[in-house]
Amino acid sequence: MKQKLSMFISMFFVCTILTLSIHAYAETAPKSFSDVKENHYASKEISKLAQLGIIEGGSDGLFHPDSEITRGMTALWLSKALKLKEPVSLKGFIDIPESSTYSLAVNALKENGIVQGDEGRFNPEALLTREQMASLLVRAFKLKENGVNVWFKDESLIGESHYKDVVRLKQHLITDQLEYLPKNQVTRAQLVLFLSRAISQGETGKDEIPLSDFLRKSKTKGIQTSPDGKFTAYLEEFEGHLQIYVEQDGVELDARLTNMKDRDIEDFYWFNNDRILYISSVHGLEDYHVHSVDPQGKEDKDLTPYDNIRADIMESLSYLPGHENDVLLSINNRDRTVFDVQRLNVKTGKMDLVAENPGNITSWLTDVYGEARLAVAKDGVNSKVLYRSAGQSKFEPILDVNFGDTFKPIMFSFDESQVFALSDIGRNTMALVKYNLNTKTMGETVYENPDADVTNIVISYKKQAILAVKYETDKVHYHFLDKEFEQLHQAIAKKLPGQQFVITGNPLPETNVNLFAYSDRSSGVYYQYNRKTDSIKKVKDTLSWIKEDQLAEMKPISYGARDGLTINGYLTLPRNAGDKNLPFVILPHGGPWVRDSWGYDREVQILANRGYGVLQMNFRGSTGYGKTLFNAGNKQWGQAMQNDITDGVNWLIKEGTADPKRIAIYGASYGGYAALAGMTFTPELYAAGIDYMGPSSLLTFLNTMPPYWDKKKMYRQVGDPELDKQMMEAYSPLLHVDRIKAPIMFAQGVNDPRVNRKESDQMVMAIRQRGIDAPYMIKENEGHGFRNYDNQMDFYTTLLKFLDTHLKK
Template structure:
């Protein structure tokens, strides 16, 4: 359907009538996405292998958002464009055939989300207030009327309209009595709410609410615990789902999509040792038909299982984590890799994890902790990370190492750390603030100076700026600047004695290239060896396969040298050439003069 040599397509969906395959694409990782359409039925020009992709939005330096895919008008998308104001997206109607854009609503009210009802009428919006609070508004013509508000420390989100097309399912943890987010049924006209679903085990926040587009009734509510759980609301769906799942040998099964009449389901089945396999399930005949494997060359018998572990951190807080042990060797005195997730306001989950499998195959025990500030475990766990970058959040990783040593799993002299985004920051913080813990670090798109990080955030992050300040520190105050300096690994670069590899995308709009340059120069100026990979055609994390292969070829050799794991010496000529091209001599790195505090 597509043949984009410059960059893989990472997100796609069908138009409602199945006429177009739609996808978003940026340039070199700059995250300024346009929307493209492919018509699979068109006649191919001579010598052309795939249909022509049309750029429907055709904008430069603009981040296009998909807001609504209406059922009532299959030739339309509702999209958000920040071409007028870089910080806020105006609402447009996009014609899929012609690409014509029609302004629906100019965003002069700091609107962060628009919500449509079952008739595809704009009914609700959320406003991000300057103080960091979120306000929900009824949309009545040109008038916006508030009906619900959550503070900077609280969460609220409209999951769907109810069947009556009046009330909404609101995900919320508002109020001192709620630690875990739950779903309530709320009437925007009155603000009245009634309970709908919370975690009956009182362990985690509510996850996803699935609602039937045919009946407009809830199907299930999911909860991401150590493993995912579901509470079924539709008993017929539950019965059919269990029939399909029973044929898949204990794999975790996830609904992906369905036909409009809900007879046919596309399902994804996977486990820690089974990459996702797609199946088609016919609810009428109960027939399950395999469609394809996402990674057919990986055999389950070669992959390592993942298990849940829990340990106490420095202050006694319990940290849930996922551990993968290499196959074929005793789980004793192993080299270890700590792999913290990005965000940091996200979380790791159970299942097939390519990084875990790669590192376990090379002989490492791999631990991914859901450190404090990880999402899904309630307000208290999230807020326990406020102001704790490089401190207790880092302790949660360090005490994970101590746990593995105490269990006899880890060789204390062969512990490495590797991650991207916040995981990259945690890598730098690990080698800077706890230099005796780690023997190797690979920092991918990693913030090194939190002042320059916050000064360089994209304009369209304006809605979350105040929240960033609340959870990290406010660079507009003297005390905040002091805290950011304390939390910045760059300020402790003179303490680093761990071999380090730094990986960066030149076009990263979130973690600017300067973040990598600064730490590389700081180490270089100490005459301390540091390896630096810089891809000119990447952004916040590598997407192009040749760049990824080059990065992992370099990193596994680097880790092998310092931790003793295996590595594959051979690589294709294309990967070898690319690795040479993106390897930077630290002597050549120059710093751009810092901009003033905004």
């Protein structure tokens, strides 16, 4: 009994002294050591961890940064970093007595599965090797596989039991060495450097929003009310995928209608009061399927159960007698390369061919009775508009459209004598025009804006009239054609200052107007406006956990390109960081035949929240600003299109906004190509680059595009592999990797149907063959962009670490 009591007192004394000494050290730790010079590679980390009480110097008051560190001292530092609880037992190893300085630390690490012994021994005085350090850090900080493909020149020297851990260390950018030197002994400074990087994994700084908050899927998305107004459906995340939920008369039923396991729900709409149709796609393959489900979650079935197809809903025919259960689809189940019009019975699943595509039709348009009577067909690189006077008659050409011009039919007039279209024939910007079907001639121009393309219209089927025309310059604007709708719009705008909004459903209901509002600092809020009481109420907030005052303002800007063309874009600066000498991320958009717009952009806000300025630009080739800007991008990949991006970077530098030594370029799809082009053709501009599923060779990219893409049009816009081979080789980053001076990170989905995985593979291999490393994240269950939450977390976590490594001071 006395022996046990004596042992307990001795054990308590050791624990208490060690604990007190740790606390005392934390309070008195020096900020620096005289033998660690300010320019030492680990001086900052040594000072930081010393202040935190995690590391300590020698008895002489010096740190001895280049001395090898023992396993015992490593255990002591690691246990402090992890803030481990005192171990239950101090008898984990036969060579570490309970009175040892390392006893608490080593046994705590063992009880947490972090250290292992050899035949009951820990060997505390043995020197730590680099591969042993990797295993300790991976287990201590639970570093998991994240899909980053890594390589080491000396990987054959890494012990089998440590190999995966060394890989994990590099996957998480704790090391970026090409030669890991696994058997080398670790110095005290090296351990501090690696330990500091491991500690910072997942850390959120002051005023930083957790990455998980940015990436959580919207609580509520796509609110839609059933035709009778009794049910409200919306999308909400469940087990990693968006599912359809319903409420009845505002009372949440917690009724989840769908249970998609391997597919995402892309969109849905009420077909009638008894049935919802929704669109899904699996693993990023973009093989869109149409499903049906009732408001109770019953009879959930795939209405297009074919392999390797893509189906899009054109319109419901339920308003037509005899077609109450019918919907029109555009689908390529007959021929993968073309889309037919099929009539689908959503109740029975029966499908009937309505209009067969002879092989050259790119789009269809139905009249007010659901008959497919207008089509746009390819004619080489030009187009023809085809028309038939009745549903079963032959299509005849009525209009030729030359390459470079646009004519987009959008609806028949209610008397079916005319077609409304968006057209830039004979003008620069797309206008809303009428085309007379009886005389086969262009009619009046309804509305034209000299600065921007008309993009859409607002229709009232009750009034049988177009209420407004939509166009976008710095923001979305409306030209009103109906006084009642204009007054309604103005009344709502007064309630939502500084926000953009769109009315959903009926644009002119008698009382309650459903709408969706958003801004640069709000991902969106659903409201209901009461016309009779002039009052507005919030229905649901899409990202209620992120507050607007935490986010950065997106400002419309413009600058001059070197040839005098005006380039419009958006500038976002981090909050409370000033507007001078900032680290910057240049973010060219994908497409490239789309545009950047003002509004909430998750990527932009993530970057700004982490201290980076962000520049987006609508370079030539972008849509929205007329065909002069758009067509100026033809066959200009890597050339004038890239110059517009470069000119934006130089504008930032000239303004003093960007630190010229801390600029990165990052983009997805075409933006990924632009990032590679920037790193290759203007390497002096960028300190780092990130290519997210971008083409690396213009020649191989065109050889692997989806079968339903217009090859001849792509040849005119990107380049003809035969006629323009020399030009395409000159502007393919793959063939010019010798010019790259700064590090590049890559990310790619295996199932990408648009940009084949080969585009990233070949670029990474070419860089590595030159002895340069490149982090390369590959995700097996993704396509053109990562959709899975875990994959997004891996990607943005790695992206931010990569930027911090190369851009932060």
